[in-house]
Amino acid sequence: MAVPSPAYEEQLKAYEGRAATVAGVGKDPVNEPMIRHWCEAMGDTNPAYSGPDAMAPPTMLQVWTMGGLSGHTGRSEAYDELFALLDGAGYTSVVATDCEQEYLRPLRPGDEITFDALIESVSGRKTTKLGTGYFVTTRMDLRAGGELAGTHRFRILKYAPAQRKRAEQSSPKDRRTEQPSPKDRTNPKSRRPRPVINRDNAGFWEGVARHQLLIQRCAGCRVLRFPWLPGCNACGCLEWDTVEASGDGTVYSYVVMHHPPFPAFDPPYAVGLVELSEGVRMVSNVVGVPYDKVRIGMPVRLEFQRYDEELELPVFRPGGTGEGGGG
Incomplete structure (x- = not known):
């Protein structure tokens, strides 16, 4: 232009x-x-x-x-x-x-x-x-x-x-064959974006490093909350402690991502809103099942998946009775 x-x-x-x-x-x-x-x-x-x-x-x-x-x-x-x-x-x-x-x-x-x-x-x-x-x-x-x-x-x-590069203008079938292999994703240019860690959520990521999914609990009204916040949105109390999630949950809702290829991702894939057994909900990938087989109500189980030498994230895999059910 x-x-x-x-x-x-x-x-x-x-x-x-x-x-x-x-x-x-x-x-x-x-x-x-x-x-x-x-x-x-x-x-x-x-x-x-x-x-x-x-x-x-x-x-x-x-x-x-x-x-x-x-x-x-x-x-x-x-x-x-x-x-x-x-x-x-x-x-x-x-x-x-x-x-x-x-x-x-x-x-x-x-x-x-x-x-x-x-x-x-x-x-x-x-x-x-x-x-x-x-x-x-x-x-x-x-x-x-x-x-x-x-x-x-x-x-x-x-x-x-912006004008797309020629490779991005190829057919979806062609683009899928151009996705980098897991080995290639160790290249810094194709790594997943790093999470933003600040003083309000640092404790959560410290838990992830220990393979613990930590949920905040208000010291005043004892209500659990997720994601992490500096204060309680129920009573306003600024004091809190944590409880470790059991890892059990169900798919409360989900979307399938079909956005144009990005080096660190391989669409289509499912992103779920998972309701943990403790009652709070979190957003994460649903893995170990084809994206078109994810269902609302599907029981899932927490695991920690490593994406490169520096990044490990909590994800959910189908598991438990009734796996694959729902509608």
Whole structure:
């Protein structure tokens, strides 16, 4: 793709500061049913989100502004014009990259939400692994009863997809024969990505190194939680200890990955949401069975699989009575 002219980029920059939505009104006031559905979906049992003095989870901030299929009144044409300008230059693909939220006051059932949104910034031309394009950031200011309650920034990348290498454009059958062998995967360039280890989850990975699957247990309410968190999402207690999982579980749900080949992976393969016998759930690979034979309800058993000299991960293999059942 040709490098855009300075005049084109000036056109894009001219959209910075233009309104995307003016005097938008939330279609529903903050309400208990939506809070309950959110908490059930997230598995969040914090008592602050229920009862007569309930507040909405802060991360629901954008929920109260969603327009649904019919959209919102007050929407300006600036956003559509900017997209048309990018589409016309070949930047036709879009991917959400990140969002930032700032919470200024809690939202409670009955609060009426109003909001304004503007195009805060359009980056210069950037080259990424997905392709070349522009990052567009939209800022939304939310108010409850006329008082600023929070700010939501949402960033997307509008881009022209990168040209795939010739080998990646071959047929799926051909690509499968080009997958590296297990021996080849010891090459650093084809190793699996390393897990992100920080002070909140270091204990979990120390357990994995000892072939132990450790689950956090709140020292206050004794509720088990997974993945690891710095504090209890049920009672807020910051103290905790651990229990070792027995290793027994069942497939609660699963997906089959068919994404384009990546040196460290060999699609298609199954990724399961496994419910452990202790009651918590974790995401991991289901191995030792064809991907199209994985079933919801299938009993599985923990094992630790080594991928290279530095990386060993907990995975699950079918096992126990009823293996292969479910539907």
